[in-house]
Amino acid sequence: MPTGEDSERVVLKPLPRAVENVADDPSLHNPLARQERLSTGWFGVVVEFDGVVVEDTSDLHIKAWLQLADEEGKSRPLQFALKRADGMKNEQVVQEVFCWSRAPMEVRRLCARKEELYAALAGNHKPPVVPGVPLFLETLVKHNVPAGVVSSAPEARMQSALAATGLKHAFQTVVTGDDVYRGRPDPEAYLFAAQQLGRPTVRCVVVGNSNQSVEAARECGMRAVVVAGRKPLYELGAADLVVRGLDELSFINLKQLFSDEESVEAQSDEPELEPELEEEPAISRPTMTMDYWPQ
Template identity: 25%
Template structure:
């Protein structure tokens, strides 16, 4: 492989429960929506505005209001998660070895730059990732392949020469549509939730899995 493309939340850091709680608080306490934590979890893919539109319907909020809610949700998430912020076990070792071997790396995430910067700067990771593709950089978010295809283009590598690391079925579907293989880390979703996605090379619990070292 010539390139590794990483989703961020739930893939590089195990933070999806914190996102779930922040969103659930916004939806139920701030906006009065009756929705369970489990249903909130199922809606957590794509851009923040898309989540709000799936839950409330298009046109319910102005774009300005959705941007405001998005910023507030991310502030709550970061405040709660920062004391726990760390890479998933084995990932720093993988990043360093891949960097030494000349494997190109990028982040392709539905997160806004505010959250990507939160991780890269606090964990000192910027030198590994010359390319980041955020929610602000694409028209269509996952499961559309635009995020990963754009990351590959910016790295100047072909899609078939990339491996995508993901934790979400929608992200794996995006990789499939982009012509890329994927490795799934099971931080939030179980294997059966990925049925029908033939591009998965391996399911892993963390980056200490022996299969990971075989890649480099």
């Protein structure tokens, strides 16, 4: 009879199946174009403008919101509300974060006035380009990696600031707050940028500077790289890769973000096999009788 240990069922898992590359397109008739898509070097990059391409200007935005609150006779937003508003469209901030108004005309008036206050605070000063950005963009151009820049700012302010950097030629697409309904952490801007770049979301890398960027990238299936700057690295651990500056980010680092596509084992839909255990035949042992012993 089998023992207690032998009676337990042994579950044999099926062998892992080959994973179909998510970037593959069987409808392509050109085998070279299809082969190019299968490599880990076929991807797109979506870069946040404020805080990644140029120095962070969140302090000026906070001052503009506080001045607007004083002008309108509204209570000043608390610190956590101002932090939550970072990266959002002005319309989102007025309606959902500060809850000042939901009337369309009033919302537009408040947003326009906030932009006027911000322009007055900024003056003729344009935020400087972050060190390492030009070299990083040159690397992407060298390896034929399309790049797009994303911002929740209105188109007029975004186009003016981007032109001042002299880097507009390095981006294949520019997505502003006027192109989408919602800003971060909603991934709508990232999705639109990926569509313009001609890359599936699973083959795009978002380069941001906050956990909101990581949240939006995760929401639409993109990889996330965070430029920490002076922020503590442990606060940004949810990203796929964290660097202090773009000068630490290379083309090889970006390719490695997609290397797991070739090693991930797919889960089989087939039921697990449970083979039946054969009972061991009973071993017959000779019986000893008294006649065996000599007299």
